[in-house]
Amino acid sequence: MSVLIKKAKIVDAGKATEGDVYIEGNRIVDVGDVKNGKHDVVIDGKGKAVIPGLINTHTHAAMVLFRGYADDMPLMEWLQEKIWPLEKKLKPDHIYCGTKLACLEMIKSGTTAFNDMYFEVESIARAVEEMGMRACISSAFFDFFDEQRLEENLKRVEEDLKKLKNFKNVIPAVGPHAPYTVSLKGLKASAELARNYDALIHFHLAETKEEIEEFRKKNGRSIVKALDEIGFLNRRLIAAHCVWLSESEIELMAERKVSISHCPVSNMKLCVGSTLDYSAMKKSKLNVTLGTDGAASNNNLNMFEEMKFAALLQKYHYNDPTLLNAKEAFEIATVNGAKALGVKAGLVEPGYLADLVILDLKKPCLTPGHNLIADIVYSTNGTCDTVIIDGKVVMENGIVEGEEEIMEDAQKAALDLIS
Template structure:
């Protein structure tokens, strides 16, 4: 199958960060030409005259199956929020997990995301629903101490079985998750890291989300969370630390030395009023790869990476009284090439280059909010003017999953029609 996107502005995100005009040709799963005129005829030709094509966005921290739990834990203190969420989690079924995953996938695809990194249990159920949706899932099975989980059996062993079962599945990358130091002792953390090392699986975990979490851990161990994880050998290049808002510069340095990534979640942190702002300029200085996550639909209520990108930039500027930090190109890097690096897929996704997977998002370049549109302002428009309504067509690994703002892989009206009953069953108990 040969698909040709004709006559677009192409924001390649290649090493030179080139923006070119012309065609993108896709054969099967891979990009075969970028820019210029493709001289052949595609099996499908898509007119993109005046439109913009960007790489698919990468969401590096979410809990996709919680999409059916919107609005049940809003406006609560963090402790009350956690208590209520954990209680609801204990009652979840495979059916509502699959429904939440599909609704969340539709929301992400319609806002330009083609890859997401998830942290939850029952990732086997989530994986099957993700494949049906057509999006790419980097699915990290949640590990925590056995006496603190609602899972049947040992969570690390459950994670190992999941990895073995789904390794090599199309558009599924199985990974290791850690809930956080507040429910993960040294044995659990070390075993999870050993599993990641032995399988090459990515690893996603919550880190230093709140000041209370940090202070409690320091009282217990004498060390702050990132320092403690470093001392027991858990930090490493496959690690993606979500939130990371309450860190010292020594912790940032240790994370950089370990080759880590972070997933900043600004909307979630602000909504929960956990305080702290992820030190993005310092991450850059010490070599920590910065990516972006929405967190779940209970803490953000949206899985829109476009809005999250702008929020990250504005929060960094406002909190530092410095409009020069996180400039537009850096923001676009964070949601594309940096996200690809975080999930261990820099060689396959994150930019529009020949040989890479065809993860492409066509944006409506004729929309008033993106005009005027000239080469000199395209990047700024993407960072500060773009919104999810501008997304027209989305391709993930060669499959068109959104066409003219309609999801092609699922009956979305039928799915959302089931969502209210699922919400009532879960949240009104």
């Protein structure tokens, strides 16, 4: 299949230009002045912009079912009284319906790939494949420092990794939950599993001060140092949050080629007490990417909104309006995310995956259009026109096939859970 987008504005973290974009199969083949020929799909780019699809590097997609169920509460009360009781009732079909809704929401707001951590990976992968998205799916586990529990979980995770290999555009991952729920032995085993199955690792790290301090009290050294000793820090790791790292820890993680996922909305809503040290990360060349976290703590999966929060939270926290400028916010949401997932995407360049978003620029909030990257980060509400993933048009003129049914099914699943 071939797609030609004619005469659009083309914007990625490296350029802002105008021209055509030509796609063959699942790749961008040509950008600029493309000779007319016969193409399966031709899209008029007049008054539109082509940008790389946004990449959400930390979420728990199916948690959209809990959206708005409990807000404005202290973290532990929220988890223990509201979220965990619901999660205990989750069946594979809930997760399938929830993940489809999440995919729909992401496509509508210009996200083409995401990094998920949840349970029932086959249900997740089936939803992802049906929606035509790209995703890294990790099989979440907790051992709660119990050897037997660890053993059972590792068996399940290994089976999950094998199952995930069967799905299209799915990147398998191991999902040890966090330092306070998984033993060092479990983390070491996760790193080994990831290596053996050529998988990624999705992990929560340094989200709260208590987590960092308790680890040090229990283990006599910093969590980052301990992770390095067991070979956990490497290019396979995507560590979410990371708001409580020291400069030397940031440098070590950069050396080890770790990627981190920044989740500013969730961090603000759940009051983790600090924010990313983006300047130190930039200096160390640590790969910073962007995530929404689950909808229960956001409460949406809108990466455009997340870019704005990321840029403004840096400025506010460090009292410097020049920090994390619009171009950098766009970069962490696109090409850096692709790097974390190990896919050649995030730029509108020949040879890159055709994971693209087309924005209609005829919107009041995108007018007059002095600077398209600034408009994308600070002004748009994230409404997208057309979304192409892996070379296929998954949304056209704002409509995804079967969207009403997906919303209805998810609503039924959510009502079933709280009944």
